[in-house]
Amino acid sequence: MTSPAALVVPALKRHTATVIVAHGLGDSGAGWIWLAENWRRRNKFEEVSFVFPNAPNIPITVNMGMRMPGWYDIAEFPVADISKRSEDEAGILRSRVTLHSLVNAEIEKGIPAHRIILGGFSQGGAMALLSGLTYEKKLGGVFGLSCYLLLKEKLRDIVPAENPNKETRIFMGHGDQDPVVQYQWGKNTAETLKEWGWDVDFKTYPGLTHSADPEEIDDLENYILRVVPPLGDEKKPEGSQ
Numbered sequence: 001m002t003s004p005a006a007l008v009v010p011a012l013k014r015h016t017a018t019v020i021v022a023h024g025l026g027d028s029g030a031g032w033i034w035l036a037e038n039w040r041r042r043n044k045f046e047e048v049s050f051v052f053p054n055a056p057n058i059p060i061t062v063n064m065g066m067r068m069p070g071w072y073d074i075a076e077f078p079v080a081d082i083s084k085r086s087e088d089e090a091g092i093l094r095s096r097v098t099l100h101s102l103v104n105a106e107i108e109k110g111i112p113a114h115r116i117i118l119g120g121f122s123q124g125g126a127m128a129l130l131s132g133l134t135y136e137k138k139l140g141g142v143f144g145l146s147c148y149l150l151l152k153e154k155l156r157d158i159v160p161a162e163n164p165n166k167e168t169r170i171f172m173g174h175g176d177q178d179p180v181v182q183y184q185w186g187k188n189t190a191e192t193l194k195e196w197g198w199d200v201d202f203k204t205y206p207g208l209t210h211s212a213d214p215e216e217i218d219d220l221e222n223y224i225l226r227v228v229p230p231l232g233d234e235k236k237p238e239g240s241q
């Protein structure tokens with residue numbers, strides 16, 4: 001199963017960090033390229049390359065089997081507890097391989113894992129959380145916007161034994177009027193991950209539906225600056241001159 005090539009917005013200066021952003025169901029990488037363009041216009045993140053992958057076209061059960069870009073199939077949209085729904089485990093794990101391969105490709109370019117952020121929106125955010133927390137090396141950051149927890153009963157079993165991302169900062173944002181991915185799903189996800197020992201910063205956006213707004217993007221911008229600051233602002237390792 002193939003997907004269109006990821007869209008890349010290259011760093012303007014020396015490439016020292018990468019942010020990978022996975023789109024939601026039915027969308028594409030092009031649908032989120034505005035995020036990088038917005039920061040480029042304001043001369044933000046000049047050392048960062050942005051990667052916007054494209055999900056494969058797959059049949060989506062809740063949409064009468066129509067094929068559309070999706071990281072995994074969705075068989076039902078539960079009204080209350082999303083953890084009780086059936087999950088496309090094979091599709092989820094297949095997309096996890098895809099996202100891990102994107103991280104690996106950046107490492108092969110010389111970008112260390114701790115300078116790579118994996119994030120996304122909705123279905124893409126759910127995949128970013130799962131893929132980031134189960135990656136074999138420590139990442140710079142993981143973020144999920146308007147999303148939820150996948151494979152809740154198996155997640156901790158597929159985290160590497162040394163749990164390299166236990167200290168990785170996680171940013172989550174969710175509108176409290178989201179009619180598609182319910183606000184409570186996102187809040188419960190953050191609470192569960194905190195209970196399991198992960199460092200999660202969960203932000204609520206009053207009145208926001210299934211979308212992103214300027215305040216949320218500003219918070220995401222500040223998060224990226226904290227976890228992958230320009231190298232000139234980083235503290236030197238102990239013992240360095």
